[in-house]
Amino acid sequence: MSMVSRKRTLFVALCVLCTVLFAGSAFAEEKIIKIGTLFPLTGPSAVSGQNCLNSVLAAAEVINNANPDLNIPLAEKAGLLDGYKVVIVKADHQGKPDVAKSEAERLYNQEGVFAIIGSYNSSATKPASAVAERAKKLFLCGASSSAALTERDFKYFFRHAPTDAIESKEFTDYIEYLNKEKNAGIKTIGLFYENTEFGKHAADEGKKAAKEIGLEVVADVPFNNAATNLSSEVQTLKAANPDVVFGAALGADYSLWVRTMKQVNWLPKMAVNYCTGYQNPAVQKELAGDGDYFMGGMSFSPELAQKFMPEAIKVQEKYYRPLANQEFDSDSLQEGVMLLILAQAIEKAGGLDTEKVREILATETFVSPLSLSGEVAFEPGGQNVKALSVITQMKDLKYNTIYPTKYQDSEPMYPMAPWDKR
Amino acid sequence: MTKKTTLSDRLWYLFLAAALVLPFIPGGIGNSFHGHVLTMVLLYAAMAQAWNIISGYCGQTSFGHAVFFGIGAYGAAMAVVQFNTLPWYGAPVGAVVAAVTSVLISAPCFKLKGHYFAIATFAIVEIFSRLFMIWDWVGGAIGLDYPILDDGWRNFSWSSDKNGYYLGALALFTLIFGVVRWIESHRMGYYFRAVREGQETAESLGVHSTAVKLSAMALSAGLTALCGAFFAQYNYRVDPPMVMSLDISMKFLLITILGGLGTFWGPLLGAAVLIPLQEYTRAYLSHLGSGVDLIIFGIIIILTMIKQPMGIMGIIRGVTRRTSTVPAKEGDA
Numbered sequence: 001m002s003m004v005s006r007k008r009t010l011f012v013a014l015c016v017l018c019t020v021l022f023a024g025s026a027f028a029e030e031k032i033i034k035i036g037t038l039f040p041l042t043g044p045s046a047v048s049g050q051n052c053l054n055s056v057l058a059a060a061e062v063i064n065n066a067n068p069d070l071n072i073p074l075a076e077k078a079g080l081l082d083g084y085k086v087v088i089v090k091a092d093h094q095g096k097p098d099v100a101k102s103e104a105e106r107l108y109n110q111e112g113v114f115a116i117i118g119s120y121n122s123s124a125t126k127p128a129s130a131v132a133e134r135a136k137k138l139f140l141c142g143a144s145s146s147a148a149l150t151e152r153d154f155k156y157f158f159r160h161a162p163t164d165a166i167e168s169k170e171f172t173d174y175i176e177y178l179n180k181e182k183n184a185g186i187k188t189i190g191l192f193y194e195n196t197e198f199g200k201h202a203a204d205e206g207k208k209a210a211k212e213i214g215l216e217v218v219a220d221v222p223f224n225n226a227a228t229n230l231s232s233e234v235q236t237l238k239a240a241n242p243d244v245v246f247g248a249a250l251g252a253d254y255s256l257w258v259r260t261m262k263q264v265n266w267l268p269k270m271a272v273n274y275c276t277g278y279q280n281p282a283v284q285k286e287l288a289g290d291g292d293y294f295m296g297g298m299s300f301s302p303e304l305a306q307k308f309m310p311e312a313i314k315v316q317e318k319y320y321r322p323l324a325n326q327e328f329d330s331d332s333l334q335e336g337v338m339l340l341i342l343a344q345a346i347e348k349a350g351g352l353d354t355e356k357v358r359e360i361l362a363t364e365t366f367v368s369p370l371s372l373s374g375e376v377a378f379e380p381g382g383q384n385v386k387a388l389s390v391i392t393q394m395k396d397l398k399y400n401t402i403y404p405t406k407y408q409d410s411e412p413m414y415p416m417a418p419w420d421k422r
Numbered sequence: 423m424t425k426k427t428t429l430s431d432r433l434w435y436l437f438l439a440a441a442l443v444l445p446f447i448p449g450g451i452g453n454s455f456h457g458h459v460l461t462m463v464l465l466y467a468a469m470a471q472a473w474n475i476i477s478g479y480c481g482q483t484s485f486g487h488a489v490f491f492g493i494g495a496y497g498a499a500m501a502v503v504q505f506n507t508l509p510w511y512g513a514p515v516g517a518v519v520a521a522v523t524s525v526l527i528s529a530p531c532f533k534l535k536g537h538y539f540a541i542a543t544f545a546i547v548e549i550f551s552r553l554f555m556i557w558d559w560v561g562g563a564i565g566l567d568y569p570i571l572d573d574g575w576r577n578f579s580w581s582s583d584k585n586g587y588y589l590g591a592l593a594l595f596t597l598i599f600g601v602v603r604w605i606e607s608h609r610m611g612y613y614f615r616a617v618r619e620g621q622e623t624a625e626s627l628g629v630h631s632t633a634v635k636l637s638a639m640a641l642s643a644g645l646t647a648l649c650g651a652f653f654a655q656y657n658y659r660v661d662p663p664m665v666m667s668l669d670i671s672m673k674f675l676l677i678t679i680l681g682g683l684g685t686f687w688g689p690l691l692g693a694a695v696l697i698p699l700q701e702y703t704r705a706y707l708s709h710l711g712s713g714v715d716l717i718i719f720g721i722i723i724i725l726t727m728i729k730q731p732m733g734i735m736g737i738i739r740g741v742t743r744r745t746s747t748v749p750a751k752e753g754d755a
Contacts, residue, residue: 041708092708097565097664098657099704102458106705110455126567127659134570134581148564195555195563197661222555222563 032087033080033352035060035339036107038100038118038128041092044226045121047251048280048331051324052120052142053090055336058319060086063343067318072311072369073344080346086339089113093124100124104131104139114352115140117338120331122146123197129157138354138361140342141382142335145275146201150383156354158361158378160334160341160371162387164202164274167297168209171246171272174391174403176213178270184414186269190219190242192233192257194249199225202248202274210246218242227253230260238266247273254278255287262290262419269415272296272391279330284397292396293416297389299330299372301399303409304390311369330389337370430686434603441592445585455705457584463697464591465652466677468598470689472645473674475602478684479611480638481618485671486527486543487646489550490520492666494647495654496560502577503566504559509578513651517644524643525636532635535621547668554662565661578655587656594652598645599686606686614638618684646674680726682735691734696723 037056040049064085067075079085089111093100100119107113108131115138119125125144132139133154140158141149147163162170178184189210193199199222207217219240223233234257237245245268249257254277261267273296277283284291298304305312305328315336316328324332342357344366349356365377365386373388390407392399400410444450444460451457469491477483497516498509505512531542555563571577573586580586605611613634616624621631654660663669681692703718730736 090708092704094704097659097661098653101657101659102701103705105453105458106455109453123565123661127657130567130570130658131581196663197564200563 031079031082031084033084033346034087034089034111034113035342036089036091036104036111036113036116036118037335038091038093038103038107038116038124039120039335040095040124041090043095044252045095045250047282049092049120051280051326051329051332052118052335054320054324055142055328055332055334056117056339057088057323058315059336059339059343060088061319062315062340070311070314070318072315072340073367074340074347080343081351086343093119093121093128095121095124097123097127101127101131104128108132108135108137114138114346114354115342117142117335117342120144120335121196121198122149122201125149126197129154132156136354138342138358140338142333142338143275143331144198146197147205148197148201150381153381155362156358157382158338158341158384159382160338160376160384160387161275161299161331162297162389163383164198164205165209166387167274167389168202168205168246170297170389170391170403171206172209172213172215174272175215175244175270177403178412178414182412182414184269186243187216188218188240188242188244189215190221190237190240190245190268191217192219192221192223192237192245192247192249194225194253195222196225198250198274199248203246206246215244219245223249223253225250225253227256230256231264234260234264234266237261237268238264241266242268244268244270244272247271247276247278249273249276251277251280251283254280255283255291258287258290258294265419267293267416267418270295271416275331278394281327281329281397284394289396289422291394292422293393293413295391295393295402295412298392298399299387299389300328300333301330301392301401302327303399304372304392304401304407307409308372308407309370315370333370337368337376340370341366341368341376433687434599438592438596441595445588451583451585451588453582453584455701457588459698459701461584461588461591461656462701463693464588464595465649465656466673466697467690467693468591468595469646469649470674470677470681470693471598471602472642472649474678474684474689475605475614475645476635476638476642477675478678478688479602479605479614479618480635481684482532482635482639483540483675484543484639484642485540485668485675486546487643487674488547488666488668488670489527490524490643490646491650491653491670492550492554492660492662493520493523494650495660495665496554496566496650497647498651498654499566499568499660500560502568502571503561508576509651509655513648516651517647520647520650521640521644524639528636528639529632532632544668544671547666547671551662551666554666561661563661565659565664568658579658590652590655594648597648599690601641601645602686610634610637676723680723680733682733685733685735688733688735691738695726695734 037053039052062075066078091103093103117140119128122144125141129139133156138156143161145161145164147165175186191203191206193203219237219242221233221236271294278296345357345360348360368376373386375386377385379385390401391403393402401407402412473487494516498512501507501509501512571579573580613629617631617634625631677692677696678689682688
């Protein structure tokens with residue numbers, strides 16, 4: 001290559017790089033609404049974070065394009081207000097609270113986003129949403145489940161997912177139902193959870209709910225997330241041998257936990273999970289039959305959606321699957337739902353006045369065909385009072401709904417089949 | 423007799439003057455992302471310089487500084503969150519607790535030499551991190567979250583304008599670099615370097631090596647804790663993985679080694695390269711997915727270390743040597 005052509009190539013490469021890096025400045029001339037997303041795109045929760053991001057991108061497609069085939073508010077027309085398009089500005093918090101805080105500041109101050117959707121890990125959502133509250137900007141949260149998030153009396157924070165407290169109550173209601181209707185004889189409980197904001201809160205709520213129905217807590221086993229070995233923790237559970245275990249282990253930790261239980265040849269009579277790796281279809285595929293008989297709280301499953309949320313399946317096939325190459329899961333879907341709710345609030349406000357949009361989010365009830373309850377409404381503090389989840393049980397890579405009975409499509413398989421009889 | 427002003431002195435005063443003026447220039451700091459990056463450069467340079475006292479000047483490689491950083495962070499956070507008072511009370515308490523803890527930990531560990539000392543400090547981070555994880559009084563695994571505070575120096579909190587944080591970081595930077603500058607030119611600095619170059623030789627000349635190492639460690643830990651307190655105030659939150667992990671310890675090492683171990687300017691140069699690289703690659707390339715930012719970050723560090731194992735200071739000294747006929751004096755670069 002001659003010197004001249006080498007220089008020319010270098011010049012072209014620099015132009016391309018500049019175009020990519022500074023493409024953002026061109027947005028100012030268009031009718032756009034910038035929405036920031038803040039998820040763990042790298043680090044231990046990266047897979048879930050990518051799914052959450054893809055869900056928000058799918059929701060943006062629903063808003064930006066005319067979708068007469070979808071029975072979702074605002075889907076029929078293209079864009080918001082008088083032709084505004086939603087542009088997603090992505091950021092990665094790596095699962096670190098300090099990074100989440102500085103990225104939230106960058107999104108609001110540098111990128112000029114109208115609102116942020118995120119952040120999956122409760123420990124990252126907390127400082128990032130505090131940035132929003134201080135700056136009087138909107139922060140919408142799909143999946144983070146720590147009850148503490150909506151106990152701060154924040155005015156600009158709104159969360160879709162049921163909290164650990166709501167799920168714990170549902171789990172113990174189910175145990176009472178099993179004891180009464182199926183004579184299950186569940187008397188003792190163990191807690192297995194990652195030692196983080198999410199896991200600790202879930203375990204605390206689980207203990208509280210268990211004590212209320214008279215269950216004896218015989219094992220309280222935290223573990224460090226992104227673990228490489230859980231043998232000693234599982235041996236502790238095995239030694240205490242609780243009738244039921246409440247689990248809070250995300251992604252790869254969940255599959256390691258299940259596999260370690262198989263290694264030590266032990267299972268409780270029943271294992272119920274908070275929003276964890278249990279909900280992720282990719283994790284279940286990886287576990288194959290080993291994930292069978294485990295249970296978990298869910299706001300979405302393909303089986304549930306066929307019956308109660310048909311529009312979610314349509315969005316999944318039209319926009320989400322091409323991006324993520326898999327089905328929705330509870331966590332990811334809820335992040336996308338929050339963008340659809342925000343879009344409705346902006347449309348009702350008739351513009352981008354943060355205070356007006358906040359007021360509408362805080363006071364109105366929104367139609368939400370992608371939510372299990374079909375509606376979303378926020379109480380002071382930002383919790384979705386219509387949040388609903390059901391208990392499902394995994395069998396042959398299917399999430400069978402077993403409780404509440406209103407949604408039940410299968411009989412619960414209780415107790416769990418031992419490892420040597422599968 | 424007046425002391426001759428060296429090139430290093432002139433650079434030091436010039437740097438401080440420029441850094442002090444910056445927030446008063448419109449668009450200098452404000453609430454910009456660049457302001458955040460500059461604040462972090464000053465903080466991490468100060469942290470690395472505090473670590474440089476024991477590891478660079480005194481030759482005792484410590485992987486345990488995350489413990490002292492964490493204690494400082496918890497000092498400020500406990501004052502605000504648990505005792506409902508000002509961080510100004512918590513920060514010095516944290517620094518004293520960190521210094522005392524460092525002496526208690528180091529006294530037995532200093533019986534070990536070289537790699538064995540480093541490995542012992544490695545384990546200490548894990549022990550403290552686990553302890554804080556299960557210690558409910560300090561928030562356990564959930565950590566401590568700050569309430570919404572009024573902006574200003576009283577609470578050491580600013581949400582809309584980062585000038586206060588920048589000036590706070592600059593003050594911390596000046597304090598720690600100033601202390602090291604003083605040490606370099608006084609008897610204590612010679613003791614530190616004597617112990618680093620050969621403990622037995624130093625002892626044969628009457629230097630009490632254990633006392634020297636313990637005082638270096640206490641000073642280093644106390645100053646590190648002040649950086650931790652700043653970090654807590656800046657992020658409005660502490661939890662063990664955030665402030666007391668091996669990740670934090672590795673940052674002390676990486677910045678100092680990249681800049682130049684045992685040199686005055688090394689920590690600043692290391693932070694000035696590493697922190698913007700880390701922040702800007704994450705901010706502007708993370709959307710490409712799959713950790714492209716981290717890959718680029720890693721490649722640049724590997725290339726720098728292959729090219730010049732003595733760090734950026736090594737590169738500068740090499741260039742100075744080639745372009746000047748007069749050999750550079752120690753402390754000039």
